[in-house]
Amino acid sequence: MRDDSRVYSMPRWDAMRWLVSPSPGAPVEIQLKLIGGLFGTLPVFFGGIVNTIFVAGAIAAREQTMPFIAWFVFEIALGAMRLIVLVVSRRAALAHRPTPTDLYLLLQLFWSSGVGYGAFISLASGDWVCATLACLSGTGMAGGIGFRNFGAPRLAGAMILTSLGPFLPGAALSGEPLFYLVFLQIPFYLAAMIAAAYNLNKMLVATMLAERENDHRAKHDALTGLSNRVGLAAAVDAGLQGAPPHGGDLAVLFLDLDNFKSVNDTYGHATGDKLLKLAAERLRQSLRATDVAARIGGDEFVVLAKGFTSEQAAELSQRLTNSISAPYDLGDGVRATIGVSVGVALVPEYGADAEALLAVADEALYEAKAQRQVKLLHSRVKEDQLRRVAPVVGGMRPGPNSFA
Numbered sequence: 001m002r003d004d005s006r007v008y009s010m011p012r013w014d015a016m017r018w019l020v021s022p023s024p025g026a027p028v029e030i031q032l033k034l035i036g037g038l039f040g041t042l043p044v045f046f047g048g049i050v051n052t053i054f055v056a057g058a059i060a061a062r063e064q065t066m067p068f069i070a071w072f073v074f075e076i077a078l079g080a081m082r083l084i085v086l087v088v089s090r091r092a093a094l095a096h097r098p099t100p101t102d103l104y105l106l107l108q109l110f111w112s113s114g115v116g117y118g119a120f121i122s123l124a125s126g127d128w129v130c131a132t133l134a135c136l137s138g139t140g141m142a143g144g145i146g147f148r149n150f151g152a153p154r155l156a157g158a159m160i161l162t163s164l165g166p167f168l169p170g171a172a173l174s175g176e177p178l179f180y181l182v183f184l185q186i187p188f189y190l191a192a193m194i195a196a197a198y199n200l201n202k203m204l205v206a207t208m209l210a211e212r213e214n215d216h217r218a219k220h221d222a223l224t225g226l227s228n229r230v231g232l233a234a235a236v237d238a239g240l241q242g243a244p245p246h247g248g249d250l251a252v253l254f255l256d257l258d259n260f261k262s263v264n265d266t267y268g269h270a271t272g273d274k275l276l277k278l279a280a281e282r283l284r285q286s287l288r289a290t291d292v293a294a295r296i297g298g299d300e301f302v303v304l305a306k307g308f309t310s311e312q313a314a315e316l317s318q319r320l321t322n323s324i325s326a327p328y329d330l331g332d333g334v335r336a337t338i339g340v341s342v343g344v345a346l347v348p349e350y351g352a353d354a355e356a357l358l359a360v361a362d363e364a365l366y367e368a369k370a371q372r373q374v375k376l377l378h379s380r381v382k383e384d385q386l387r388r389v390a391p392v393v394g395g396m397r398p399g400p401n402s403f404a
Contacts, residue, residue: 006093008036013102020105020152022205030208034151035101038108039089044148048141049079052111055137056118059130067121074114082107105155112159115141116166123170123179131174138163139189146193150200157194164190223273224280226301227294235292235304250347251308253317255283257299257324258339271330275338278330282323286316310346317342 010031011017022034053075060072085107089099115138122134142160149156167186171179219231227235236252257279264272276299283293283301292304305316324340343363 006036006090007032007096008039008089008093009099009101010035011102011105016102016105019155019158021154022152022201026205026209027212030205030212033208034204036093037151038149038155039086039093039104040148042086044144045082045086048111048144049075049082051137051141052115052118053079055133056114059118059122059133062130063125063127071114071118071121074117078107078110078114082111108149108155108159109162112141112145112163115163119163120166120170123167124173126175128176131170135167138167142189142193146197150197151204153194153197153201156197157190160190160193160197221295224277224295226280226284227292229294229296232292232294232296232302232304235294251303251305251313251316252345253303253305253313253320254343254345255301255303255320255324256341257301258341260299260338263330263336263338267330267334267336271334274330275328275336278328279324279338282326283320286320286323308346310344313344313346317344 011020020035020038022031026034053072056068056072056075060068062068082104085100085104089101089104092099119131119134119138122130125131142163145159145163146156149159164186167182171182219227219234221228257276260272260275263275276295280293280295280301283303287293287303287305290306294302294304296302303316303320305313308316321340321342325338327335327337329335
């Protein structure tokens with residue numbers, strides 16, 4: 001199985017881009033996976049090279065004429081070039097560097113053309129042993145081409161055409177009327193193989209789209225569209241892998257909406273859901289494209305941000321608090337204001353694994369909520385004391401809204 005960590009580049013030449021274009025509607029990540037499938041596996045690759053070299057060598061040894069010797073030399077040189085390009089491509093893809101995809105595809109077309117050339121000269125030679133061996137090899141390779149390259153049906157069609165198409169002029173030059181049957185066989189065979197490649201491609205893209213959608217649903221919250229617990233855990237693990245051992249640049253912020261329950265209980269779950277979606281949108285707009293926001297249940301959210309110092313994490317915490325705490329218009333004349341408590345944990349200050357990091361951030365969240373409750377209690381006590389000692393002015397005592 002091909003290493004999923006390898007990423008092969010899209011072709012840069014217009015002709016090659018057209019050849020590998022998949023079914024309409026395939027997103028970029030699926031196109032990249034289809035490109036990776038064209039590089040195949042080493043056993044299949046070596047099987048094709050060894051077969052064509054052995055067949056060309058055996059026929060060249062039998063005929064010993066320049067067209068057959070040239071074919072044999074061509075297959076050896078082309079096989080060596082394809083192997084070099086494949087090795088370079090695999091190493092570059094593993095390191096996520098640009099890969100020579102255009103050259104690799106061009107050499108594939110040269111290889112299929114070499115198969116067709118061998119069949120052509122074998123048929124034209126009138127040696128039925130050579131013709132049988134070359135045509136058997138060509139049709140066998142055509143089947144492998146269709147099976148291996150249906151991720152790019154146009155490329156598969158072009159390779160099948162260049163490998164089997166030369167059968168027609170070869171049969172015409174063979175001098176054997178019975179071979180004229182290939183003028184009926186080859187067009188039907190080409191049409192059937194190319195149609196099969198297109199159908200398999202559509203099925204593959206549809207399957208990959210379904211898997212992509214299922215993976216998205218498994219990792220995202222259905223209400224807000226943010227990541228869920230599964231997606232958050234994956235993002236934290238990926239962030240920890242990319243975090244340097246020293247520096248503490250990975251920040252996890254736990255957020256809990258204050259007073260959300262009262263809004264939900266007063267106006268109903270539909271209004272509460274709308275408030276959650278609006279808060280999630282404000283959260284998303286306040287973050288960078290590289291940051292991850294997640295809803296992990298109820299009115300609790302988590303933000304994962306890379307490249308932050310403790311001061312920057314505190315600034316982000318305050319920015320999120322200000323944004324989420326602004327009033328909300330929930331429709332039907334309903335306006336609501338909620339608060340938010342935030343707990344922050346940094347790597348490597350609080351450990352180097354997802355479970356420990358989230359636990360510390362969760363603890364910081366509850367500490368922040370406790371501090372918020374203490375401040376609120378102090379504010380109420382102070383207000384009550386001011387009411388008790390406030391002087392009477394004109395026979396009236398100031399109301400509660402008179403004090404900040």
